[in-house]
Amino acid sequence: MTSDAPVDARTGLSAARFGLYVHFPFCLSKCPYCDFASVAATEIPQERYTDALVAELEARLGSVPRGTVVDSVFIGGGTPSLWRPALAARFLEAVARRRPLAPACELTLEANPGAADAQRFGDYRAAGLNRLSIGVQSFEARTLKVLGRSHDGPSARRAADAAHRAGFDNLSLDFIYGVPGQTVEEVEADARSAVALGPTHLSAYALTLDRASLADDVPLAKALGRGDLTLLPDEVVLEMQRTVAGVYGEAGLARYEVSNYARPGLHSRHNALYWTSGEYLAVGVGATGTLVEGVRRRRYTNLRSPEAYLKAIEAHVSPEASHEDLSELELFEERVAMGLRLTTGVALEAVCRDFGQPFEPRAAVVLQLVARGLAVWQGERLALTQAGFDVHSAICARLM
Numbered sequence: 019m020t021s022d023a024p025v026d027a028r029t030g031l032s033a034a035r036f037g038l039y040v041h042f043p044f045c046l047s048k049c050p051y052c053d054f055a056s057v058a059a060t061e062i063p064q065e066r067y068t069d070a071l072v073a074e075l076e077a078r079l080g081s082v083p084r085g086t087v088v089d090s091v092f093i094g095g096g097t098p099s100l101w102r103p104a105l106a107a108r109f110l111e112a113v114a115r116r117r118p119l120a121p122a123c124e125l126t127l128e129a130n131p132g133a134a135d136a137q138r139f140g141d142y143r144a145a146g147l148n149r150l151s152i153g154v155q156s157f158e159a160r161t162l163k164v165l166g167r168s169h170d171g172p173s174a175r176r177a178a179d180a181a182h183r184a185g186f187d188n189l190s191l192d193f194i195y196g197v198p199g200q201t202v203e204e205v206e207a208d209a210r211s212a213v214a215l216g217p218t219h220l221s222a223y224a225l226t227l228d229r230a231s232l233a234d235d236v237p238l239a240k241a242l243g244r245g246d247l248t249l250l251p252d253e254v255v256l257e258m259q260r261t262v263a264g265v266y267g268e269a270g271l272a273r274y275e276v277s278n279y280a281r282p283g284l285h286s287r288h289n290a291l292y293w294t295s296g297e298y299l300a301v302g303v304g305a306t307g308t309l310v311e312g313v314r315r316r317r318y319t320n321l322r323s324p325e326a327y328l329k330a331i332e333a334h335v336s337p338e339a340s341h342e343d344l345s346e347l348e349l350f351e352e353r354v355a356m357g358l359r360l361t362t363g364v365a366l367e368a369v370c371r372d373f374g375q376p377f378e379p380r381a382a383v384v385l386q387l388v389a390r391g392l393a394v395w396q397g398e399r400l401a402l403t404q405a406g407f408d409v410h411s412a413i414c415a416r417l418m
């Protein structure tokens with residue numbers, strides 16, 4: 019589908035060259051573990067929000083050269099499958115009028131099983147979207163209850179079926195494991211049910227309730243902080259991860275990134291932009307983009323409150339909450355950390371050269387990692403082994 023995406027020389031992964039991220043922040047309810055820029059909304063300002071996205075797009079494209087081809091569009095959330103399909107279509111037309119979409123452009127929409135039916139999916143397909151990513155999380159009632167999800171296992175299966183019937187051949191499903199009370203057997207059953215639905219891509223994330231979540235009022239993080247909730251032991255979570263990787267791998271969905279698995283050639287070209295430090299414009303509430311402006315790499319993040327964002331756009335003022343020019347050192351560290359998340363690894367010596375960093379002091383660390391079975395050389399690229407992935411952060415810290 020997107021076979022013309024060029025291969026990133028440093029990681030061996032094919033990635034979009036220029037992508038667009040669109041954030042749709044509205045949900046039917048707020049899940050107690052969620053730290054994303056999302057709000058429960060009884061009434062979604064559909065028209066107003068679409069107009070704001072187009073206005074922001076127009077303003078931001080001022081710094082993007084005219085001939086720039088858009089290789090990928092990712093509409094994430096929140097719950098983008100609550101976006102009225104006619105308005106999503108209007109937005110995509112607005113994009114196509116301003117910059118050319120590549121013939122094989124990957125256009126993804128995130129969907130919730132609770133906001134999914136074949137008619138609606140058919141309308142998204144007609145609007146030009148060609149990839150769906152459904153947030154299943156689990157098929158198991160008790161796990162879904164702990165996660166505070168409003169859908170059940172059968173509705174997740176129906177959503178995947180509706181996606182296929184609507185012509186979404188490129189289908190991704192998201193799962194969470196390591197949920198309090200969950201067993202390895204249940205995670206394995208989820209994984210087997212997932213591959214039975216015929217996806218081209220699967221994401222499986224360990225439940226994360228970090229300290230930053232406490233500030234953002236995430237109820238499960240607060241319960242953890244109070245001691246009312248206990249996470250599963252690390253070794254059980256790792257066993258779950260290995261179980262998932264085994265089941266997916268047997269079904270032909272190979273792991274290509276710490277949390278992502280795909281059929282050959284069908285990894286996410288858009289996410290590959292993030293992992294290969296590519297360029298992406300982002301619009302919408304809480305969205306983060308990285309644009310190349312001359313020799314600068316400018317990263318910005320928009321306001322997280324929908325009302326504050328809408329008011330800023332309507333008053334023709336910047337909707338950014340923050341922005342920074344990334345330093346060479348930050349770019350280097352990001353390139354290495356992201357590259358080591360990939361099973362293809364990263365050409366460490368060449369990346370050191372790219373960013374004017376010495377390789378020699380790091381070579382000694384690499385020797386130790388290889389000797390301890392945490393990393394292997396694949397030609398010029400250094401790739402972490404399964405044991406290495408388990409301690410990814412610690413390894414990155416030693417290489418920085």
Ligand SMILES: C[S@@+](CC[C@H](N)C(=O)[O-])C[C@H]1O[C@@H](n2cnc3c(N)ncnc32)[C@H](O)[C@@H]1O
Nearest residue numbers: 051054095096097128153192193223224225226
């Ligand atoms: C931003 S969410 C949006 C998708 C959609 N709204 C949903 O929740 O189904 C994308 C994915 O991130 C994952 N996710 C969100 N919060 C998480 C957390 N605290 N820990 C682990 N994974 C998480 C879920 O698998 C989810 O499908």
Ligand code: SF4
Nearest residue numbers: 045048049052056096
């Ligand atoms: S549906 Fe997704 S984005 Fe919305 S609150 Fe739940 S996890 Fe967060």
